[in-house]
Amino acid sequence: MTQLVRLEVEDGIGIIRLDRPPMNALNDEVQRGIIAASLEATERKDVSAVIVYGGEKVFAAGVDIKQMADWSYTDMVDHSHLFQDFTRALARIPKPTVAAITGYALGGGCEVTLACDFRIAARGAKLGQPEVLLGLIPGAGGSQRLARLVGPAKAKDLIFTGRFIDADEALSIGLVDEVVDLDDGSERGPDPLLAAAKAMMKRYAGGPAYAIRAAKEAIDSGLETDLQSGLEIERMLFASLFATKDRAAGMASFIESGPGKATFEGA
Known part of the structure; x- marks a missing residue:
């Protein structure tokens, strides 16, 4: 650099x-x-x-x-x-x-x-x-x-x-x-x-890094294509987040304590 x-x-x-x-x-x-x-x-x-x-x-x-x-x-x-x-x-x-x-x-x-x-x-x-x-x-x-x-x-x-x-x-x-x-x-x-x-x-530090990454990709990539292709991009990215620890932690925290209280690892 x-x-x-x-x-x-x-x-x-x-x-x-x-x-x-x-x-x-x-x-x-x-x-x-x-x-x-x-x-x-x-x-x-x-x-x-x-x-x-x-x-x-x-x-x-x-x-x-x-x-x-x-x-x-x-x-x-x-x-x-x-x-x-x-x-x-x-x-x-x-x-x-x-x-x-x-x-x-x-x-x-x-x-x-x-x-x-x-x-x-x-x-x-x-x-x-x-x-x-x-x-x-x-x-x-x-x-x-x-x-x-x-x-x-x-x-x-x-x-x-x-x-x-x-x-x-x-x-x-x-x-x-x-x-x-x-x-x-x-x-x-x-x-x-x-x-x-x-x-x-x-606001984003300590957040669910892969979910934020997927959201950015879905929006940016979707803007470059038609609606149906954008929806397919969203579908695949949404499903992919079920492989992350943060998704599991976020859902478990929601069930136990309600929204907005999860601690994320960025993984």
Whole structure:
């Protein structure tokens, strides 16, 4: 893993930190670092949920335009798979994920957030897909994931115009799930946004890991197919959970003590 991207683990929560000042531009090294961190978060049993975080000032202002400016068509053919591989790696983490967004999340940065299950934004954050202003379209999944999240009309507006939207508009169209005031006087500590992201992910730490994994797979895979195929995916995943210890523990606890009191092993 590169020093520009690292995975930190605390109380069952993994934090994938982007650390390429000043704007966390997503060059090849950062993209490969995201892939490596995603794989590590997937494999580690002590990670129940994942936060993707760019720091207190900026999430990621996009891919490294200076790196790409002189590329030829064949150069881009060689790199285009990596452009999608790093967001696919994030999307494939079989655990709950949230992007904690400060400052700018533009272009590739916005596409990173779209590869997560949830998005929390600091008030004042700016999100957008401004590739059209460069004579391009999103290339790391934005045209597909954004439309699935907010609907085709809103996605077309953002992609056709390349305009930036603030956190409140992003919340209103469903692009983010929560907006956090950084100076609200609360006692959440020096970084209220990261604290809010940790609070969200804490819900899943210690939960039935394989059931959550199956639920994520059922939803994500079902969205890519027709209803009947999605129902078959759900049926098979539902049945598979009867091989887990957590299913047995959850049902036994329900019978004895009622819902919500089971202790899970993640097995």
